[in-house]
Amino acid sequence: MSAIGMEQRGAPRHRVFKHGTLAIPGGGVVDCTVRNISTTGARVDVDSPVGLPDIVTLMISTDHFVRQCRRVWCNDNRIGLAFD
Structure with a gap:
């Protein structure tokens, strides 16, 4: 298989469609949809990434999932997060 067709991430991602929230240091939350x-790490969709800091906490309440993470890329309303 060519390098182009191979997974480039450190760990394979699993496609999901879950409601999550991004907690912002100092208060406040932003709703998101976890896509993988x-x-x-994870990829999430938000209504607008404007004003969202580089360090956030991803929470998926249905899974009792909480991880501090940092933004590694942003494209329109899609955000790539790496877990700390």
């Missing part, structure tokens, strides 16, 4: 997730 792995042991090392």
Whole structure:
């Protein structure tokens, strides 16, 4: 298989469609939709990434999931997060 067709991430991601929230240091939360997730990170969709800091906490209440993470990329309303 060519390098182009191979997974480039540290861990394979699994497609999901879950409601989540991004907690902002100092208070406040932003609703998001988790689109894929792995042991090392996730991709989420938000209404607008404007004003969202680089460090947030991703929470998925149905899974009792809480992880501090940092933004590694942003494209329109899509955000790539790496778990700390």
